[in-house]
Amino acid sequence: MAVSTVLPGAGRRARRAARRPESSPMERAQRLTFWPFLTPALVMFVLFFAAPIAFSGWLSFHRWDGLTEVKSRGFANYVSLARDPVFTTALKNTSLILLLGGGLVFVISFAITVVLRDMADRNFIRYVLFFPVLVNPLVFGIMTGLLFRPSGIVNFLLSHIGISDPPKWLGEQNLMTMIVAVSVWAATGFYTTVLMSGVEQIPASYYEAAELDGAGAWQRFRHVTLPLSWDVVTVCAVFWTISTVKVFELVLVFGGSVSGSPPPNTYTSALYVYEAAFSTNTARDFGIASAAALVSLLLIAVVAVILRRMLRREAVQLS
Known part of the structure; x- marks a missing residue:
């Protein structure tokens, strides 16, 4: 008597695949070009927006005049x-x-x-x-x-x-x-x-x-x-x-x-x-x-x- 083994989550993936309509060649091509088009904007966002905010957040817990050594101050600021x-x-x-x-x-x-x-x-x-x-x-x-x-x-x-x-x-x-x-x-x-x-x-x-x-x-x-x-x-x-x-x-x-x-x-x-x-x-x-x-x-x-x-x-x- 053969015993079939079903991997955890395989049934859910199969049901989702069954419900998902087959994508057209244009949709598949759009998914392939998604990241190449998005990456330049994402890099600019990280460099000029997210990174400065993160650096400001770190610097807000320190004391620094731009010339001397950075000193930690905790929440004193x-x-x-x-x-x-x-x-x-x-x-x-x-x-x-x-x-x-x-x-x-x-x-x-x-x-x-x-x-x-x-x-x-x-x-x-x-x-x-x-x-x-x-x-x-x-x-x-x-x-x-x-x-x-x-x-x-x-x-x-x-x-x-x-x-x-x-x-x-x-x-x-x-x-x-x-x-x-x-x-x-x-x-x-x-x-x-x-x-x-x-x-x-x-x-x-x-x-x-x-x-x-x-x-x-x-x-x-x-x-x-x-x-x-x-x-x-x-x-x-x-x-x-x-x-x-x-x-x-x-x-x-x-x-x-x-x-x-x-x-x-x-x-x-x-x-x-x-x-x-x-x-x-x-x-x-x-x-x-x-x-x-x-x-x-x-x-x-x-x-x-x-x-x-x-x-x-x-x-x-x-x-």
């Missing part, structure tokens, strides 16, 4: 960050740009989108609004400094309407307000363009039906425009969240207009990392800079994930 009021202020300023600036950007961008939706020359206006995205943020900082300096154009115009004592626009107490305002000004064109690309996909018949039902402008926006462009809004919200961790040039330019370096109460997380690593006023410490960068990256990642979950909606099919 993270403890120092928790006790550093400047780093706390930097996180608060980054959060201010994220929340207040983001709210203003989306309100203004949606308002412009609703106005431009029915305009005949909206493409030209969209190009004009998008132009600031092509300009380096340093240029915005310099332009704003020229406009709002004590002898600038803004104060000159205010003096002609009877305001002889205008606010100190570039004073230390007003710098964060100016930074948020310029950030909103520079980003509005980009987000208007992205939102318009989503709003333009909404069929005009939806608006006509809502108008026939007696819906006003606000009701059409609330019940038609916003729900049907929600996916685009979600993507824009994540983009803005990620971009706030990189706000650096504006603070550096505005701080230079007050003194040799930006005031500590205007620091953002990106500027804190820069000052910790390359400051000429204090000892350089790439360990502290790496720890601050990783903490900022972690917080932004958490906020982005929370936003994605909060803004998640069922997909709407447009017909």
Whole structure:
């Protein structure tokens, strides 16, 4: 009597093979070319993204000024960050740009989108609004400094309407307000363009039906425009969240207009990392800079994930 021996797992593999449809020659060729095409991008990702993050993670547990010997510090860098009021202020300023600036950007961008939706020359206006995205943020900082300096154009115009004592626009107490305002000004064109690309996909018949039902402008926006462009809004919200961790040039330019370096109460997380690593006023410490960068990256990642979950909606099919 013959006894058949079945290897463990052989039955599962046979069932999967039976269920799997036979692949075509094109599919087999695509599988063969998968790794040759993917490998260059994967190598670039590892070299310029994964490896630097891993090195920063290792360096965050050490002390190093770039010249002397690397010294282990354990979690001391993270403890120092928790006790550093400047780093706390930097996180608060980054959060201010994220929340207040983001709210203003989306309100203004949606308002412009609703106005431009029915305009005949909206493409030209969209190009004009998008132009600031092509300009380096340093240029915005310099332009704003020229406009709002004590002898600038803004104060000159205010003096002609009877305001002889205008606010100190570039004073230390007003710098964060100016930074948020310029950030909103520079980003509005980009987000208007992205939102318009989503709003333009909404069929005009939806608006006509809502108008026939007696819906006003606000009701059409609330019940038609916003729900049907929600996916685009979600993507824009994540983009803005990620971009706030990189706000650096504006603070550096505005701080230079007050003194040799930006005031500590205007620091953002990106500027804190820069000052910790390359400051000429204090000892350089790439360990502290790496720890601050990783903490900022972690917080932004958490906020982005929370936003994605909060803004998640069922997909709407447009017909």
